[in-house]
Amino acid sequence: MFDGIAPYYDFLNGLLSVGIDTIWRRKTIKQLNKNDHRHVLDIATGTADLAIEAEKQLKCERIVGLDISNQMLEIGRKKVAKKSLSDVIELVVGDSENLNFETGSFDAVTAAFGVRNFGNLEKGLSEMHRVLRNQGKIVILEFSKPRIFPFKQLYNTYFKYVLPVIGKVTSKDPKAYKYLYESVQSFPDYENFEQVLQKIGFKNTSWTSLSLGICTIYQGTK
Numbered sequence: 001m002f003d004g005i006a007p008y009y010d011f012l013n014g015l016l017s018v019g020i021d022t023i024w025r026r027k028t029i030k031q032l033n034k035n036d037h038r039h040v041l042d043i044a045t046g047t048a049d050l051a052i053e054a055e056k057q058l059k060c061e062r063i064v065g066l067d068i069s070n071q072m073l074e075i076g077r078k079k080v081a082k083k084s085l086s087d088v089i090e091l092v093v094g095d096s097e098n099l100n101f102e103t104g105s106f107d108a109v110t111a112a113f114g115v116r117n118f119g120n121l122e123k124g125l126s127e128m129h130r131v132l133r134n135q136g137k138i139v140i141l142e143f144s145k146p147r148i149f150p151f152k153q154l155y156n157t158y159f160k161y162v163l164p165v166i167g168k169v170t171s172k173d174p175k176a177y178k179y180l181y182e183s184v185q186s187f188p189d190y191e192n193f194e195q196v197l198q199k200i201g202f203k204n205t206s207w208t209s210l211s212l213g214i215c216t217i218y219q220g221t222k
């Protein structure tokens with residue numbers, strides 16, 4: 001599915017979130033520390049926006065962006081090359097549920113709007129835990145379901161009925177943005193996702209909701 005919508009993905013991200021997605025990613029990387037997090041793995045990196053933001057804020061030695069969709073990565077590679085960041089950011093095809101990296105090889109592992117798509121959430125998170133060094137940090141940005149009245153009702157109407165129509169017309173994929181709504185509904189959010197992180201073995205977990213609960217940043221350490 002992501003191969004198919006790759007050419008429209010960045011445009012639709014900006015349109016459907018009215019540009020706030022860049023602020024969400026910026027806040028996600030702000031959870032990391034310039035000196036402690038030199039080697040970063042960005043899971044489900046897509047078109048590499050979070051990896052690029054990590055380079056901007058942290059000036060890392062090495063950032064690996066991994067994604068299962070080569071079409072998404074191709075767009076990311078063009079952006080990385082245009083910013084002359086190919087020496088720092090490497091974009092590789094891979095499945096987050098079976099990572100081809102040694103145990104303890106990264107200082108931080110990040111993911112933006114990625115973990116919701118895992119076929120097996122706990123397996124993917126366990127792999128993220130495995131490749132982190134001890135005391136390494138995980139930071140995850142993911143959609144959540146707003147809880148505050150009346151924003152919850154207004155947003156739900158937009159998300160369920162308006163957004164899939166804009167997505168369908170623009171991306172020419174009738175299913176992609178319907179899938180977005182459905183996947184967010186079935187995904188564990190807030191304290192429920194924090195519990196999943198703890199079950200996997202992450203410590204010092206916490207979450208911070210953004211934009212009245214549209215998204216949430218989760219973090220923890222190994």
Ligand SMILES: C[S@@+](CC[C@H](N)C(=O)[O-])C[C@H]1O[C@@H](n2cnc3c(N)ncnc32)[C@H](O)[C@@H]1O
Nearest residue numbers: 002044045046067068069072095096112113117
């Ligand atoms: C909504 S996009 C997010 C892209 C990017 N992180 C961002 O912030 O815009 C979700 C990405 O997850 C990737 N993905 C889904 N399942 C995956 C898996 N099992 N392993 C690696 N990537 C996966 C998709 O190919 C897609 O590029």
